[in-house]
Amino acid sequence: MPCRFRAQTSLRQWKQHQPRACPTGRSCLPRPNSARRSRSARRWLVRQHGIADPVEADAIIDPVCAVIDHPEFADVFREDALAEAPIAAVVGPNVVSGTVDRLLVEEDRVLVVDFKTGRRPPASLEQLPVAHVRQMAAYVAALRLIFPGRAVQAGLLYTSSPQLFLLPDELLAATKLD
Structure with a gap:
């Protein structure tokens, strides 16, 4: 290997x-x-x-x-951030179920981050694979139901670069579940 x-x-x-x-x-x-x-x-x-x-x-x-x-990823690796956290929710007609790599739940904010280990990480938000963004949009929709009233922020951490892409709501909305 x-x-x-x-x-x-x-x-x-x-x-x-x-x-x-x-x-x-x-x-x-x-x-x-x-x-x-x-x-x-x-x-x-x-x-x-x-x-x-x-x-x-x-x-x-x-x-x-x-x-x-890496100082930019400090919130992702805080001691109180959960690793390999399972989430599940019914979002409209869809069941969203998965295991997120990192989940930080604060009083007013939820941060969900998925690690990506591709050899060629994207250079910009526009180059993110649609499947990755769609996955995170589904997680955000589920977490908004699980933690109502809290801001939910999603990120993709490409570990080979390393680079963290925080996904704006507009990008997530373009790929949300129908």
Whole structure:
């Protein structure tokens, strides 16, 4: 299995198996120092993928930690943001059900982010794949029902760049469920 594919797979798996618990009882990503996080990731790679070579491990760990530590993504990786959070709601005649990569629920705002690991991330909002935007529009519609009265913000985080696209309501409305 190529190193890049293992890195993409490990990013999701490692995040959802972190030991820290949120007040809700769900697993959350801890905010340990960088060295501690790297050691944890190394143990994960050895245990789950048999990757013990330090050079190969660093090729996987460094980009993952760069995404987690990026200041622009601080809200996405807050300790109280849920990882791999299931959502479900009936939106009009449609049932929306899925697992979102990150979900941050605040008193007046909900932030939902899905990770995308494509090798060629889009350069602009206009280049986002319609299927990705449609998926996020469905999640936003469901979350507006689940959390009425709160602003719901959606984002797509392309981990290979890394780049976070916050999706404007106008873009989501153009692809909403009918």
